[in-house]
Amino acid sequence: MKNMKKLWALLLALAMTFSLAACGGTSDEETTTDDQTAEDTSGEDTAAESDLAYVQDKGTLVVGITYFAPMDYKEEGSDEWIGFDADLAKLFAESLGVSVEFQEITWDYKVEELDSRAIDCVWNGMTLTEDVVAAMGTSNPYCTNYQTLVYSADRAAEFEGLTSLEGLNIAVESGSAGEDAAEALGAATVPVQAQANALMEVAAGTSDAAVIDVLMAAEMTGEGTSYADLVYSLNLNEAQDLPSEEYGVGFRQGSDLVDAFNTFLAEKVADGTVLKVATTYGLQDAVILE
């Protein structure tokens, strides 16, 4: 009898929990619909239409970035984000009539950052891989890049002219284009959080080499860095018979900001602004001028 009572109490408690949860759900949904009835009616197309309006409505374009010279970075003693991507992002926000806000993000969570509306776009020398294209609304490509191999200068003889990475432990950024390249060339990969951590693996001798973007390798290795003993060579895209990679800007899936950006990009390529900005940051050979 006493046990029955306890069982009933437990059931009641569970029922209460779920009904509370249910209440929460409904009321939240209601407020959402109230807020967004104007823009957010059902259907993919109309939902997409609201994204540009959403950004213009709140008046800021939040650009998700990581520190990546020469795309998004700060100069010594300055607190302003500059770089090829940052400068164009400022112009793009201006063309939308909104202010721009740069937000550093954790690269692994770029899709979640977009979907949760914590940021409005990812604009950070992002390689347009299959995964990226599948998870985001991506723009036309604006810059080219290839993956390169970074290794210790002492061991240069072992690595020069390699066409296969079999039998080597290669540090890569988890989820990056470099990881795909290393796997395709038969390496045992060591996925780490960031390209910078991949370099630390090489410097510490815990991995034989790392595969990262050539633009970043040029910036982060050699004299004046902690990685003065590291060198890079090999175009791993050529080694795989792959075309060079292309950088693009990522928006929420189905967002109409993609079209707005593509129009903006075509205009700025046509009037020479893109080439001018690219030349400022030494990217005149990498930038795409269709």
Place this chain on the structure above:
Amino acid sequence: MIEFFTSSTFQTVLSALNSGFLKTLQLFFITLIGALPLGLVISFGSMSRIPPLRWLTRLVVWVIRGTPLVLQIIALFYVPGMKEWFTWPSGENGRMLAVCVAFIINYACYFSEIYRGGIQGVPKGQQEAGQVLGMTKAQIFRHITLLQMIKRIVPPISNEIITLVKDTSLARVIALQEVIWMGESFMKGNSGISGLVWPLFFTAVYYLAFSGIVTVLLGKLEKKLDFFQ
């Protein structure tokens, strides 16, 4: 050696780490201010005479203590926006707010169990003595149980507080720029300096100094409460 400490690189790194550590401290104190009282409320819930309330509270405590804090932070920050319930304010402040909420809930659950142990550890005879003196329940709690409980819980709470100093580093998973984030930032580049590894390891100095101060303060508090025994 002295040249290194006066170099502009060291100064730049130091000021970046300082700004990061300010965020760490902010998170630490907000969590304590929120979680210490909330924990007491939760401990009352888990000792409640009403079984459904008691079980509900214990269910929550089980879920929060049984899942990693880092997962709670990620879920709390991203899920509301993805489900279109609400969006956290944009910018660094929104991230700080989300992280604070996650930390307060998590630490309150741990504190609640310490409180429960402290309250239930006070001998029953003490409460009975209060009843004999004609005190009300509230009076008994305030004047007899609470003070003896505080004395008992200081060592385990101190343990949690020291853990909290270091747990704040989990906040960087949603890109809150606390001290370890700032330390790591010089690896990929920050303020024109890139490829530096030592700032990351240098953050240990901040944690050690701060946990040292906290340890001394908590030790003093423990001494102050000695007169109970």
